Amino acid sequence: MAVMKFGGTSVGTADAMRQVIAIIVEKRKQDAPLVVLSACSGITNKLVKIADAAGEGHLEEAKQLVGEVRAFHLDLIGALIGSEKIRKEVTEKIDVYLTRLERLTEGVEIVGELSERSKDRFCSFGELLSTTVFATALNEQGVPCEWIDVRTVMITDDRYGFARPIEAICQAKTEEIIRPKLESGVVVVTQGYIGATEAGKTTTLGRGGSDLSAALFGAWLHTDSIDIWTDVDGVMTCDPRMVPEARSIRVMTFSEAAELAYLGAKVLHPDTIAPAVKQNIPVYVLNTWHPESKGTLITNDPALLAGKSHGGLVKSIAVKKGQAILNIRSNRMFGRHGFMSELFEVFERFAVSVEMISTSEVSVSLTVDDAVVSDSFIKALGALGEVEIEHKVATVSVVGDNLRMSRGVAGRIFGSLRNVNLRMISQGASEINVGVVVGESDVAAAVSALHCEFFAESQCAGIFEKPAGS
Incomplete structure (x- = not known):
């Protein structure tokens, strides 16, 4: 059935x-x-x-x-x-x-x-x-x-x-x-x-x-x-409109699919497949116009994953445009507790969701949806410290379950992005994604560089395949 x-x-x-x-x-x-x-x-x-x-x-x-x-x-x-x-x-x-x-x-x-x-x-x-x-x-x-x-x-x-x-x-x-x-x-x-x-x-x-x-x-x-x-032929290694060489991913875990969806990829939203995760029912993402293509299998079943995902360091590259960076600096942060609670109370009050976050002793950098940044919201943040805003940025994230067990992946990511100006860096708490923030004008260059680094022809055999009809 x-x-x-x-x-x-x-x-x-x-x-x-x-x-x-x-x-x-x-x-x-x-x-x-x-x-x-x-x-x-x-x-x-x-x-x-x-x-x-x-x-x-x-x-x-x-x-x-x-x-x-x-x-x-x-x-x-x-x-x-x-x-x-x-x-x-x-x-x-x-x-x-x-x-x-x-x-x-x-x-x-x-x-x-x-x-x-x-x-x-x-x-x-x-x-x-x-x-x-x-x-x-x-x-x-x-x-x-x-x-x-x-x-x-x-x-x-x-x-x-x-x-x-x-x-x-x-x-x-x-x-x-x-x-x-x-x-x-x-x-x-x-x-x-x-x-x-x-x-x-x-x-x-x-x-x-x-x-x-x-x-x-x-x-x-x-x-x-x-x-x-x-x-489309299942979940892709990245948006094929940015990189024509993008490939269809043969198999991925539920956590990888969820992470990609949260990070902006056009895949199943994690809330929608939660019932399948609970029952461990395989989910297939297939192409109506190419039913003969294998599409993408999303599963946590070790038997279905065996021999198919081995060696795939990065599964996909996700992009979320229309973001803004908020930099909040305050000496009140230094050596004191309670500041973050006050900060996030403002976010809760204005119903603003934080996408990515990075902190130091006296500053917090966050990305949010650019469309929700209002004057009243910024004024409320200004009561806590100096606020700087950078509009028209995007998060670019590499996702894969194997990232958590792999050495040197950060070096490969940042090495491939050496010609791109990075505004912010964050490793996901899930340990299966590493994200950077770049200007929207740099998104195509960043995605192309990452795709070239992690999806070279020699690394794709048995894990990824070209979309049907390509």
């Missing part, structure tokens, strides 16, 4: 959906999977715009965007569904959702206020629409399939925008509603990202919600694997 999650780009067009159907047909030769889908690419962003426009009183703009959502899905149905009778039936189904979306838009505009609860309701329509169209197409192709409204299974608390499942209820519902269908050979299609409270109010799971949905269902069903299908 497997859970297969397909992201927005994997279901964003009729051709993409046909490709997904072919993948599911192949998978069903082994057993019937649970298929978790995101909204079609671009639709969630459009739904957020509709919500914002309605909340700001721009009803005509919101209605125009609703019309665009309607036209997109009607075009999708026209291109994907062959039978006129079935086209009519599925059109009627999506019309129900779109009518509700229009009424919600009008209601928010009348009230003149967009609550988090209402915003979750707006955002839920993307997954409901994509799965309705996809399940219809899958059935038309002769694959026994049942569409399930995930809100009858994914029961959550009422933290709108960042809801979390009530696991005992969800597991019972999964056993009652989903497992029997899968065991009977029926493919189940449902939504990622959304859920509902016990009172039936729609919620969303926040960033990476569809991946989280897939991981949770995998854990509750005790599946053999969780397959995350996207538009």
Whole structure:
């Protein structure tokens, strides 16, 4: 039994959906999977715009965007569904959702206020629409399939925008509603990202919600694997837009994947794969357009890791742009306790998250998201000492479980960066990453130099592979 999650780009067009159907047909030769889908690419962003426009009183703009959502899905149905009778039936189904979306838009505009609860309701329509169209197409192709409204299974608390499942209820519902269908050979299609409270109010799971949905269902069903299908050949050694020679990583540990996500790499967010980690379920990151490629396996299973990760000093290079360095200097730090507590109280008060930190006897250097640096925040820090700000910097981090056991790695990192001006240096407390801060204009040079140092051709055999089609 497997859970297969397909992201927005994997279901964003009729051709993409046909490709997904072919993948599911192949998978069903082994057993019937649970298929978790995101909204079609671009639709969630459009739904957020509709919500914002309605909340700001721009009803005509919101209605125009609703019309665009309607036209997109009607075009999708026209291109994907062959039978006129079935086209009519599925059109009627999506019309129900779109009518509700229009009424919600009008209601928010009348009230003149967009609550988090209402915003979750707006955002839920993307997954409901994509799965309705996809399940219809899958059935038309002769694959026994049942569409399930995930809100009858994914029961959550009422933290709108960042809801979390009530696991005992969800597991019972999964056993009652989903497992029997899968065991009977029926493919189940449902939504990622959304859920509902016990009172039936729609919620969303926040960033990476569809991946989280897939991981949770995998854990509750005790599946053999969780397959995350996207538009790249798994996790890459770095952003291929910066380094064309970037390679796909064959296998990595959960801790490496989590560290990369925290540090800005476009991989699974650590919160989303926590259920898989708990159950030690292998997670595969695969390419919808190149299903024959091996992608990336994320696991802590020694048997699956054996012979595949040996010798890989660095697994990947992560970059997080849009950062700012804050340097706080104060003689109050020298030989006294309590200063750091006062400092971080300011960060807590303004809800500012620290990305990287380095300290000395009389100064603290930190990186934060540049967008959250406000005058009032800096003024509050200024009460503790002299504050200097450097905008438009980026963190560049090398990540790998083997870093903790390897001598000389810092020398190789800094040697390769000898022509790049480093603003700050930090070794992660996890001991599996070493990070530096550079100006955004130096990011490409820094990443290229590090990639050349750690991913030379001779070091990649058996550990990394070129992306399919390259």
